[in-house]
Amino acid sequence: MSRAGRRAERIAGAADRRLPLLQGGALLRKAFPEHWSFMLGEIALYSLLVLILTGVWLTFFFQPEMTEVVYDGSYPPLRGVLVSAAFDSTLNISFDVRGGLLIRQMHHWAALVFIAAIGLHMLRIFFTGAFRRPREVNWVIGLTLFVLALAEGFAGYSLPDDLLSGTGLRIAQGIMTSLPVVGTYVAFFAFGGPYPGHDIITRLYPLHILLLPGAILALVTVHLMLVFHLKHTQWRGPGHTNRNVVGKPLFPQFTALSTGLSLTVGGVLTLMSGVAQINPVWTYGPYRPDVDSTGSQPDWYVGFLEGALRLVPPWETNVAGHTLMWNVLLPAVVLPALLFGVLYAYPFVEQRLTGEWYREQHLCDRPRERPVRTGLGVAGTVFYAVLLVAGANDVIAQSFRVSVNALTWILRVSLVLAPVVAFLVTRWLCRALTEAERERLAEGVPTGDIRQNVTGGYESGHEPVEEFRPGAPRRALTGGRTGTPSRRPREPERPSR
Template identity: 80%
Template sequence: MAGGGRLLRKAFPEHWSFLLGEIALYSLVLLILTGVWLTFFFAPEMSEVVYQGRYVPLRGIRMSRAFDSTLHISFDVRGGLLVRQMHHWAALVFVAAIGVHMLRIFFTGAFRRPRELNWVIGVTLLVIAMSEGFAGYSLPDDLLSGTGLRIAQGIMLSLPVVGTYVSMFVFGAQFPGEDIVPRLYAMHILLLPGLLIALVTVHLMLVFQLKHTQWRGPGRSNRNVVGKPLFPQFMASSTGLSFMVFGVTALLGGLAQINPVWVYGPYRPDEVSTGSQPDWYVGFLEGALRLVPPWETNVAGHTLMWNVLLPAVVLPGLLFTVLYVYPFAEQRLTGEWGGEQHLCDRPRDRPVRTGLGVAGTVFYAVLLLAGGNDIMAYSFRISLNALTWIFRIALVVAPVVAFLITRWLCRALAEAEQKRLTRGQESGEVRQTVEGGYASDHRPVTRFRPGAPRRPIGPGEHTGTASQEPSAPTRRRR
């Protein structure tokens, strides 16, 4: 009973940035609920049928059983289109919440000891979530998803020596074959969700074991956590957040159309969808494929398709490798090996890390924009070739410029804060000097701790007031 009581009194920080992980969790719950419902009506088969459903423009068209069942869900099942669109929106929110949550962890240094393992789990969750999204996105067997599968097959074929074997193993025959949708379906509803649930469980167990990080401030240290107790305050606010996530997703599913497969039509290998883009989380791969020039070389009778291998295999591999090893690399380069770190850094206090994070975000943004260069060129009447070269140059120059500007800005903010701490805060009073001029008076910057006298604030500390101090209990770390 005593152990259960301590668990219920466990403190959770109140800052809004700590809710990003909960949004990802509740999006996953919604994905599971809507996904289970969709499995009752979806048929993962590629055998051909003639459509005779309610959508008149496609009547009499030959299509796969998978596409036919998707149209059946959308037009014939009561509430089917709403649930299907909620499922798709929840998938986008899930991946986005993981990404933004990891950005928060990165910029605040919450990946440092003893949380390196949780960072590795988070990166793995991001990879699995993107794979799960691509598998689900490919199941309807419409023209858009079929084009995406064709691109995926091209990436497999770009692998030196083993490319053709990998493609035959995945598709079971010459593209598109008849096995890819059933195989993706098994991965989408069994293997990948099982991995996600297992890793999320381990992630939450580590969060409970290692305790939450928290922002620096009055009464907060490496030895305590200041915030709401798990029961009832945190559970009440977390439950309210879950209802908000469910409600917003339902509104999006009912009001914002997404993935209208009936517009694209069934997949045919001799057709390619135009004017359409993949989901945003794989858009950077699309952009990378469009920016690399058509480089190919022959080595020992094997063709190396650098224009596919570099952007679709080497680049993602390098990006995720950097994410995996960054906590350990930073510890080695900065010498911060000893001691646990439970207080979050302000981004301005870590100018190099913040600069690297902003540079990586800009690099990703350029690739994402490049994935829609054809739409941009058509909409703004710009030369597609000129726009492609602009993105190629920006991919190299923009991250460097972003790093330099961010590092300079962080250092400038730190210097301004140090100057304010040294000179004091303006009092609002103006006095006349003996020379006849005017100068404003300054008073020392102080912070307030309940039950303690005011004292000047030191460099690297935060100002605070009584109203900013949480009233929730403090739990000591073990």
């Protein structure tokens, strides 16, 4: 071995003795499942990386101030208009900084993809039961990441101080004031005075670029450490057990795959930013408290709150001299608290009810095997979808020429009945699919052969399929795919004499 090779070996050995870098090579040989659904978390991670890079670049040009200035930039329709310094710097980034509009749109698209990838990743974990012991803490961390991502997205969405984001801040101020007793004080301190105040952008800015990103990065780090410490879940298949992980090793196969995925995510986000316009603040104009944009819609991840606010009737009561605005408090405070409270508690409650809290689970469930859990997940998704549609009830009513009041009542009824129907139908489908599979296992796989029985009738031939237990390899199924008929190997032909 050359001198350079021996030196590199000594450096690697010294680092391995002090840090868990190599662990005798075990870390590099750690296996990762190959199924595409396990890549959703990586898409969220690489979207976060794009967010950080583009966000750092934008901080050099954005001015988080609400002082009024006269716009004198490259966009003629707004020249001479009195705008805030935040809105002025946003237009400057979009029109006067080289590549500024591309980077700004990349930042916005990456935020949408980041939250969507986290949501889909959480759905995959929920429907497959990957939140069970010993991964309950990782479920809590992932759900907290989702909540922080929502808050981070709303804070960034509000910074340009345009008419659309200002409308969202006005709704946020109404939610704050709906809090009993303390609501008025919370809104006063948040906005730095009576609405619209002069400090909300200045206070959202450090929250957006420092506090929330720091918390997100810390939780992502802990999440990845737990993923490495706790072995991956995996789909059932030949050789897949609770004691192993079948997949590609970290280096070099998985590293190459993950690197390609990161470049693909970056390339797709760049392409979307170049051809698909998003958040054109110059068409909305600067925010004015006395003006509301027609058909204003927030980003999709807070659309369910908008829909909930639109569906609740105008209920108000007076208690001890205080007005309780139930039409704001219930949909914007109580409903999200209940929703996320149920999600936080679900892994612990399910394992207690099913008696699985005492054993570790490393194999993913197929959704059909858990009809109640799958039904609850589909019901929750339908509930969210109805609220999301309700957030655009005015646009839908105008587009389809229907009464907005009639559409609101239809959505109110759907919000109550649709999740129940979705739960019952999903549970029935899961049980029907499971029963059909059991019958196939009992009767065998049809071979396509038709033969006549002793009574003169005809019946199809079946090939026996070995019944499998959860977690046991399906030796009679080829390729490890459910529903693939087994095929007997053809016997070699004897040579003719």
